[in-house]
Amino acid sequence: xxxxxxxxxxxSLSPGERATLSCRASQSVSTSDLAWYQQKPGQPPRPxxxxxxxxxxxxPDRFSGxxxxxxFTLTISRLEPEDFAVYYCRHYGSSSLTFGGGxxxxx
Amino acid sequence: xxxxxxxxxxxxxxxxxxxxxxxxSGFIFSRNWMxxxxxxxxxxxxxxxxxxxxxxxxxxxxSVKGRFTISRDNAKNTLYLQMNSLRAxxxxxxxxxxxxxxxxxxxxxxxxxxxxVTVSS
Numbered sequence: 706x707x708x709x710x711x712x713x714x715x716x717s718l719s720p721g722e723r724a725t726l727s728c729r730a731s732q733s734v735s736t737s738d739l740a741w742y743q744q745k746p747g748q749p750p751r752p753x754x755x756x757x758x759x760x761x762x763x764x765p766d767r768f769s770g771x772x773x774x775x776x777f778t779l780t781i782s783r784l785e786p787e788d789f790a791v792y793y794c795r796h797y798g799s800s801s802l803t804f805g806g807g808x809x810x811x812x
Numbered sequence: 813x814x815x816x817x818x819x820x821x822x823x824x825x826x827x828x829x830x831x832x833x834x835x836x837s838g839f840i841f842s843r844n845w846m847x848x849x850x851x852x853x854x855x856x857x858x859x860x861x862x863x864x865x866x867x868x869x870x871x872x873x874x875s876v877k878g879r880f881t882i883s884r885d886n887a888k889n890t891l892y893l894q895m896n897s898l899r900a901x902x903x904x905x906x907x908x909x910x911x912x913x914x915x916x917x918x919x920x921x922x923x924x925x926x927x928x929v930t931v932s933s
Contacts, residue, residue: 740919742857749907749923750857756917793857797918800871802847802859 707731707796709805716810724781726808728794733774738797741770741779744807745790753792754779784810814838814922816908821927828898828931834891834908834924842866842886845911847920848893850904858904861893862911876902898931905929 708731718724728739736757742750752761754770757777767782781788789812794805820832834846848860861872861882870882881894891908905928909920 737917740917742920744857749926750920751923752919752921755914755919759915759917761914761919761921795857795920801873802862804849804857804859807856 706801707734707798707803709794709796709803711792711794711805711808713808714806716808717812718784718810719812720784720786722784724779724784724788724810726779726781726792726810728772728777728779728805730775730777730796734796736773739770739772739777740795740797742793742795743788743790744793750793781810814910816910816922816924818906818908818924818927821906821929823930823932824898825933826899826931829894829896830898830929832893832895832906832908832927832929834893836889836891836910839910841884841889846882846884846891847909847911848882848891849907849909849920849923850902851907851926852904855904860906863891895929898929900931903929903931 710729712727739757741754743753744750758770769780771778791807791809793807796803815837817835824830845864847862850858863870863882867884879897883892905926907923907926909923
């Protein structure tokens with residue numbers, strides 16, 4: 706089973722700053738199978754990035770995903786107040802799926 | 813509008829059973845694989861199970877294998893999760909999610925609002 710390790714656990718930033726979130730896989734994974742989700746308090750997760758670098762419908766271009774192999778990154782170029790949330794990476798395997806532990810982006 | 817609505821959660825004693833439902837609308841239900849994902853409030857996401865469009869192919873997390881059964885009724889546009897031999901560690905919010913491929917890349921979109929399961933004596 707692939708283990709995803711996200712870092713940092715918490716990122717304390719201000720609106721307008723750049724956020725860089727890391728997701729490291731325990732072994733090499735296909736970029737096709739790596740996605741990112743955003744979750745705000747009291748809400749279900751919503752898709753941000755699929756295929757490691759493609760934005761989901763309605764996601765603003767300040768969000769970008771990159772990476773390959775075992776190292777993936779979610780970047781928020783300029784934080785808006787509504788971006789303060791928890792972010793999860795997810796690997797989609799053939800017989801099981803795993804989520805990273807999450808990174809909380811807080812003010 | 814594509815929508816998923818879970819129901820069936822509640823308080824159950826250890827060793828007990830519960831069946832969750834997820835009613836789907838706004839899309840052709842039988843064309844999509846579906847998943848269940850659990851989250852302890854304030855904690856991370858844990859994948860539980862998935863089922864293919866026809867209901868013939870399933871997969872489970874090791875922690876629930878042999879105790880939980882995922883199924884679907886495509887005529888009723890409904891996904892189910894039968895949970896037996898429940899343990900305290902099964903406690904959490906259970907979300908159903910649609911498995912959809914954008915340019916061939918899998919993602920979960922949308923997610924339901926979730927239903928809370930509490931296993932406690």
